[in-house]
Amino acid sequence: MCEDNDEKSNEKQNSASRSRNAVANVARRAEHSTLATLSNHAITTNTLEVTRPSGTNTPDGGHDIDVAGSTDEMKEFVSIATNTPIKELGYLDAAAKNGKLKARVDVKSGKTISGDIIDKHATDSNRSATYQINLLMLTNPDCKVTPEAKKRLKTQKELFKENKTLIDTVPADGLVRIKENIALKLSSDEEN
């Protein structure tokens, strides 16, 4: 009887471990898929560079992908991703270094963005002082952003804006908008 219980407990642990491995795999794929989308977006621009700062699974301070480029093309990228009119991103002009802006991208593939995840995003952003744009990219179309997370993000956005820095989330439809924009630009290039 006792052995049966042990076996059941081990099987439960193994099953949980398999489930966590599956989750880790989803996260790894989401990161690569986002990297591919952003790289394809870079093809349609003159200045954007998309890089992956860490090739390991080592914890990275919420730093999965770097995007850097001219102020105008970076503002256009943020505008498409976050569905924000470019004129509302004018404050980033003052933050540019040598006419360029840098973005730190943290990819999240989970089902929920809760208040503590926004708190960590803000802490990571404060620690990334050489980046003027900090984006949490959500890849799960069913991802739920809790009311507490929304409240905290709103407060943080205002605080960061005072320092000419942007902090935001990019919902899954933001990545869809980037893909649509890529298709539009590539078809326009073909016509020309």
Add this chain to the structure above:
Amino acid sequence: MSISLNLVIYQHENGKFSEENLKTVRCEEVSESLLEQILKTNKMQTTKVYFDDSFDESFDIEYFDNQDIETILSELKDLFTNLISHEYSELIDKENISSEKNSNLKNFIVDSTVGDSHQNPTELAIARFRILTGVIGMFMDKHNKFSDETGAIIKLG
């Protein structure tokens, strides 16, 4: 890719957690392999956290049960002692460190992937200590400062 463990304080009423006015005490990043190591002997629980005290809408979280914190802390301290021993051996006796136990210990804390062999060994050692001491600090905070606070839990970020 980053996984974090977050020490948070939820409102707690009649055995239910609610997220409104949550306090985030600290967040610590953890490697996948260190998390797996902790989970070999301790499992995470799943529970609902309600958006607010109307207890209507909710989301699920994975967290460590309060009664497991002391055991996990003890295991992490043992791991820390083993890590010191390993790093010391590596520093003074570079030719005799190729045991499987040592190489496993390395991988428990910083995941090995292609290209890691080119990374600076000192930087990797620093990363191992940074990750492990961060996680130990969080469990110590939970154990020492919030042991009576039922709404204070360590959750997966």
